[in-house]
């Protein structure tokens with residue numbers, strides 16, 4: 001199906017994958033011929049490459065970012081009676097890994113500017129039962145991971161980085177996935193290093209932890225048919241690894257293009273007069289963060305977000321809401337505790353955020369169309385209001 005003329009999709013993975021088609025086919029052909037569909041050389045190489053890129057000593061492949069988080073908590077022996085601190089404004093998998101093990105998520109609020117966890121709220125949520133902290137590097141920008149790891153260290157609580165959206169991101173020049181006890185990455189197709197199916201990886205600086213993660217990801221089996229632990233089956237397959245190694249070569253250039261697009265949006269929105277009137281709030285860059293812009297997230301106040309989104313859809317401009325319902329309001333997490341001062345910023349963000357196209361191959365004329373369509377909406381809305 002071809003898109004309507006002039007449409008600007010929220011994401012078009014074909015633009016990155018298309019030009020690499022022949023290279024992919026050749027690499028996939030090699031995997032077919034090798035007959036090694038798991039634990040092959042591509043998986044091992046990718047583990048080394050992602051670990052190197054993230055300045056972590058070890059990388060351990062697994063089947064998804066969701067599994068990476070689950071395996072990290074399993075490796076820490078998290079279970080019933082344990083509490084794990086996590087922001088409520090995140091994707092489901094940051095929380096389900098906790099409840100699946102019978103542990104209790106303690107939801108904390110976010111900062112209104114970066115959408116990342118509020119570190120003061122996080123610190124006050126610590127109790128004697130706290131057994132892990134899961135900061136999420138949301139939208140490609142690191143949480144204040146230096147302070148978070150310092151607090152974790154003071155209380156002897158391990159930090160598991162949910163870096164699913166943040167491969168290549170850094171804080172004070174130190175990469176995501178190198179700070180915590182374990183860093184968790186996803187290769188879901190919409191992520192900055194996106195495969196053609198599911199895939200994930202865990203990074204760690206601790207060889208014993210790497211070994212335990214690897215054991216848990218293969219049924220706790222070592223040697224064959226001798227099970228040391230009750231693990232799960234979570235493998236990164238050689239086809240994904242072969243594809244991802246090719247895409248890895250283009251990751252840094254993709255990040256630069258995303259950063260250029262973000263700066264260009266800032267100029268365009270400002271030139272269009274959309275920033276001055278507080279009609280929209282552009283994403284905030286923490287000066288200590290190297291932002292890799294997996295998402296470009298604006299805020300639309302005054303209850304106009306959904307109307308703006310509908311207007312953009314009419315204009316064939318893709319946009320999405322990440323995330324419309326915070327985790328503490330999900331039916332399946334009904335019975336869990338909200339830390340101290342509540343989640344006002346989380347609920348406000350869920351009502352106001354809107355994600356716009358930011359992928360590396362987005363063209364300048366397409367960005368203009370996005371900005372124009374938003375300007376059009378406010379021009380009309382303000383006429384109606386006047």
Ligand SMILES: *Cc1c(COP(=O)(O)O)cnc(C)c1O
Pocket residue numbers: 064065066067090091093094136162164165185186187188198199200
């Ligand atoms: C994508 C994502 C995950 C899960 O990754 P999958 O590979 O899809 O399982 C976890 N946390 C966050 C914040 C994500 O964006």
